[in-house]
Amino acid sequence: MQQTAISSQTGFAHLTDLPCIKLQYGTASAVISLYGAQLLSYQPAPGKELLWLSPKAQWHNQAAIRGGVPVCWPWFGPAGAVFNPTQEALPNHGLVRNRLWQLIQQHTGATAASVTLMTELDKLPYYSGSVKLQLCLTLTDSLSIALSCSSPIPQQAALHSYFATADIAKVAVRPLPHSYYDKVSDSMQQNSSKVAQITSETDRIYPDSAAQLRVDSDNLQLALTQSGHDATVVWNPWQAKSEAIADLAADSYRQFICVETARLDSAGKALALSQQIKAL
Ligand SMILES: O=P(O)(O)OC[C@H]1O[C@@H](O)[C@H](O)[C@@H](O)[C@@H]1O
Numbered sequence: 001m002q003q004t005a006i007s008s009q010t011g012f013a014h015l016t017d018l019p020c021i022k023l024q025y026g027t028a029s030a031v032i033s034l035y036g037a038q039l040l041s042y043q044p045a046p047g048k049e050l051l052w053l054s055p056k057a058q059w060h061n062q063a064a065i066r067g068g069v070p071v072c073w074p075w076f077g078p079a080g081a082v083f084n085p086t087q088e089a090l091p092n093h094g095l096v097r098n099r100l101w102q103l104i105q106q107h108t109g110a111t112a113a114s115v116t117l118m119t120e121l122d123k124l125p126y127y128s129g130s131v132k133l134q135l136c137l138t139l140t141d142s143l144s145i146a147l148s149c150s151s152p153i154p155q156q157a158a159l160h161s162y163f164a165t166a167d168i169a170k171v172a173v174r175p176l177p178h179s180y181y182d183k184v185s186d187s188m189q190q191n192s193s194k195v196a197q198i199t200s201e202t203d204r205i206y207p208d209s210a211a212q213l214r215v216d217s218d219n220l221q222l223a224l225t226q227s228g229h230d231a232t233v234v235w236n237p238w239q240a241k242s243e244a245i246a247d248l249a250a251d252s253y254r255q256f257i258c259v260e261t262a263r264l265d266s267a268g269k270a271l272a273l274s275q276q277i278k279a280l
Helices: 237-242
Strands: 004-012 015-025 027-031 040-043 103-108 112-123 131-139 144-147 156-164 172-174 181-182 187-190 202-207 213-217 220-225 233-236 256-263 270-280
Touching: 004 103, 015 112, 015 131, 027 131, 027 187, 040 144, 131 237, 144 156, 156 220, 156 270, 213 256, 220 256, 256 270
Parallel strands: none
Antiparallel strands: 004 015, 015 027, 027 040, 103 112, 112 131, 131 144, 144 270, 156 256, 172 213, 181 187, 181 202, 202 233, 213 220, 220 270, 233 256
């Protein structure tokens, strides 16, 4: 039987004053910020950090925290026409990365520690009713993040995980579909291999991706299990974009790979999206 615990924590890394919750299960730990319901750390063993957090990440002035597992909702990327009928200036990746979520449930048992965070939006730019979004984090011998919304409204979502790597050149994500939409060239592309390796700016949407993926590099062997998704996004900004993005350092691109579990179909239906991360 493992010891489990849940405690409040103020601040994480250089993000002073940030309200956070720490979960422990035996020697494994996870830290989630109430700001954005953003997982910031997952250590399956002490000192073995699987997630990357930018040394230049900020959370003041409405900034979205760069790193960990941002929650993108109710749209992914720039707001499409269905989400933005009046063509306002709307933020990338939706509306919940810079909101304070509420802790509504916590549980420690012999087999897991879990917390549920909730945020309620009174209206959306395309919907006038109120909508509740929940994120449940469960730490056991793996970590699961489950995002749900029972309102059958148009909604996209992504769990935008930044995984830490010692060397981006050694990262491999597999198995991925042969066909993908390449956002860099704005075109569909075919890869003869089912493995994605990162040698330049990479921004790819793989529709109909598998439930089970592996992410490997020299310091990282992960099994990802996804559900409720219709795509997996693989993103690395490479050098020029790393230099151009204010909360990345010039060499940050060498240190992370984003593998994102996404639901991009915006049809009006409830949402249940999850990503489980297990160190191998
Ligand atoms: O800077 P943001 O809003 O966190 O987005 C980062 C990246 O997120 C990825 O999911 C997108 O595919 C990229 O196009 C985007 O640049």
